[in-house]
Amino acid sequence: MNTHEIILLVGHGSRHAPGNEEILRFAGLWRQRHPQQDIEVCFIELAEPLLDAGLDSAAAKAERVIVVPLILNAAAHVKMEIPEYLEQARTRHPKTEFIYARHLGANEQVLRILKRNLRKTLLEMDEPDPRNTGVIILGRGSSDRIANGEVAKMARWLYEESGHDLVDIAFTGITHPRLETVVKRQMLQGMAQISILPYYLFTGTLMERIKRQIMHLRTQYPQLRFGCAGYAGFEDEIFELLDQRVAEARGDGYETRMMECDGCQYRSGAEAHGHGRGHHH
Known part of the structure; x- marks a missing residue:
């Protein structure tokens, strides 16, 4: 019987095998933080399983698949390639709900x-x-x-x-x-x-x-x-961002888009003083 939901973590993929192994290790650590969640991994290119196989595998086991790109910046992979694969997967698996979460972003x-x-x-x-x-x-x-x-x-x-x-x-x-x-x-x-x-x-x-x-x-x-410095993948903030992206995809009380004034010192100060409207800068 299908489970209710699978989270499909999408890594970029690398010719350098240790990079792919790190993504798998990252996914394992994320599972440890959320043992109640079914988390699977696939790659856009250069490593198995590839994205289409990952989507098919998740759809065969779940009523809903949340696709989460483990990517910092929204370029062609995020804006074009993953959505294209998602549309094809929806055609192949019409009974499965596919939800596309936001990339990590700059925040x-x-x-x-x-x-x-x-x-x-x-x-x-x-x-x-x-x-x-x-x-x-x-x-x-x-x-x-x-x-x-x-x-x-x-x-x-x-x-x-x-x-x-x-x-x-x-x-x-x-x-x-x-x-x-x-x-x-x-x-x-x-x-x-x-x-x-x-x-x-x-x-x-x-x-x-x-x-x-x-x-x-x-x-x-x-x-x-x-x-x-080193790279950022295993920092706590990356796990926190993924948790937030999944919650957004589920509609669990998060805004679905990053506001343009994210990080604005004036907004933070206004909120601290109970003022939620207006920018004067």
């Missing part, structure tokens, strides 16, 4: 991770002066300007809440600027050390490339010190 939880990772890199460099310590948030890169803009948004939020004169963005591929270019700019602007914050969830071929790039940069710029 306060992700900002907390970035701030914590920045603090770790500064401690590793013996807490240098933030005014001459550059920060680079290093994203994957996309042809989707909104996805790239989410990285830029996080950089601005981090700048607002840190004492660093320079908080820039760079990308590992597809778009620009690239890491080497931003490092050169920050050096010319007087930075003595640079903290690099990868905007990634798990290891993979690109995380391995970042490690090699930083080795080359240390050789190229021996006068600079470099700190590099």
Whole structure:
């Protein structure tokens, strides 16, 4: 007999097997937090089971499937590919309800991770002066300007809440600027050390490339010190965001869309004083 609901966690998939293994381990940890939930895993590409097989498997066992993308930014996979597979699955399984949850996004939880990772890199460099310590948030890169803009948004939020004169963005591929270019700019602007914050969830071929790039940069710029944070996938905030996305998909009292003023200090202050309406900034 079918269960009522399965949560289908959708990872990107990687040619680097340890990255796929980390997603499976992440799913196991999420199950431990919610032993009453049926959580399955599939991948968009490069790893098994692929998305269509994952949808079929979940539909064969459940009346409702909540599809949750384990992805930070909404680019083509989130906006086009997963919805396309979902429509095909609805045709194949007309008796199963498929609900598409939101991606993780750029928000306060992700900002907390970035701030914590920045603090770790500064401690590793013996807490240098933030005014001459550059920060680079290093994203994957996309042809989707909104996805790239989410990285830029996080950089601005981090700048607002840190004492660093320079908080820039760079990308590992597809778009620009690239890491080497931003490092050169920050050096010319007087930075003595640079903290690099990868905007990634798990290891993979690109995380391995970042490690090699930083080795080359240390050789190229021996006068600079470099700190590099880890990726974010196993942080508590990622689990919290997924819980929130599932609750939104079920309609359990969450707004279904992130408000444009998410993270606004004026909104937070107004709510603290009992004022729920109006922006005057």
